[in-house]
Amino acid sequence: MAATAEQLKPLLWEPKNLVRAIEAAGVTLWSWNVDTDALAMDDGAYDLWGIPRNTDVKFEDLSAHIHPADRDRVRAAFNATRSIVGPYEIDFRIMLGEELKWISARGQGDDVGMVQRIMFGIFIDVTGRKQAEEGRELLAGEMSHRVKNLLTIASGLTAITSRSTSTTDDMARELTQRLTALGRAHDLVRPVPGQTVAASALLGDLLTVLLAPYDDLGAFSGRIRVSVPRMSVGESSTTILALVVHELATNSLKYGALSVDTGTLDISCSARDEAVTVVWTETGGPEVEEPSVVRGYGSKLLARSVAGHLRGSIAYDWKKDGLVVTLKVDPTRLAD
Template structure:
């Protein structure tokens, strides 16, 4: 086999190439001329390997394909392969394959492929074009990789996650109920109980945003970011619907595990602003600015009012809660000061703690 031919068929790394990669080839019939060496290489791969002509007609499958499907050799050449897909997956597979043939873009799709037993197993199909020196597609080389076990595991984990999430919501409700009953029996506990129930409600809102969802229950956002989580937390405050709480700046991804400390921090800040700070006034407002600095995420909380009072007990429970969440759970630091309009606070959080907490 010539050096040129060997370079053309480095199939072992096919699935590892970037989406923009192509495989060079000068001879349209090099696949056939590669002979026994190529077929031996393809047949030893754990994936099913196939190739097509530029128009998408299949003209080669390795031994794994025939072992898996049990079909007669050559029976799935041309477009005969399409009948091997589950009928529900065929429209999407055809759509993506047609797009790749028309554009030359890499092909990738998940579908169910019929096993020789008659059962269907989930596969991920990928293909890259082989381009000649003139930029013309000579053929496509593709693989089918069995992902049935991963799909089953993912489904089981999703069901388990949804069940655990449902139980967590029930626990929030039970705890709030117990606190309410205790407060009614002990009036001296009423104010403390109210504050505690507000904090539990804030955690519940954060959990509702990040919990596993079905397509129907999922929040209508493209991805989970710090700004969208904060918007969910602030929805409980009238000042937010009135446009007096503003969130601006960078869209920083946030992991579900980081939602709890973030919810606690900003529940405390918003509640204190409603009681003592700028939001205690009809015209007072808050601006929260999100910015990025290398491996840190910076959050600037600024209150703007006319006669906001300074909190008399800066080392209270709420302050300790914020301190613990920022320093211990989010690996950050903060600075704060009181100005005429209310609290001004700068928080510096580790990006990796927000994006993925251990």
């Protein structure tokens, strides 16, 4: 005969079952003596903080592991917990060598549940949640930036199309072609969900698709000239390179060589054992100067993407007759 809920309920409060539930939830336990500042923690909490088990610790000992940017905030918040009415939750980062973790400390304020001057609470590793939140924020910022750029590009493509056509029908046809090409380039930056084709492209083909919307006379037959060796680019590297080209072409259309009829763009590439070097050279456009303001979101995103995934670098040379951008990439990462 199956046990009833009333019969099962006492099992919930058996110490061994409470321990099982705590471990299943990923919860670790702490207690804090408000007079002596001494902390007691279970084995899971010691492991979470990277401290040898059964070590005598105080809050200041834990503070040494807290990320410097969070340390003062956490110390002030922890000291204020006794005056907080109701439950509290403090999220902060800790450093274990080179590893960064996010921890959530939770408890009851206003001395609720205090026993013999000892308060109780829990630590939870929330690193996964925080990374997911940061990823969503990055994606939202990237998409906002890209939408603004796409609107600017559409305006710029309309302008250069109007200069190269004489009738409204011709303009409509060419503008549609350019916007369609822009859509194909955008798909490279963000592949279609569920895509199963092994993503690998030749560098020359990749540049053809990305730059087609900006070339007045068709891919590389006009003022955009490309000279690259035959080499494959892997799926994730394709995304990063697409971001780079998309950002540089957008800025060129706004301020550089592609913003005027006389401007030209040359892209060359050399491959050596230590690095693949791509050089983006603009000439014939407006006189350029190095920006005096802090780099925008797009430039920061590029630098971080190139340094992170491609293990490379991107450098800008603001020559008066045109911008020169040098991109260096680890060849072993290019095929990834």
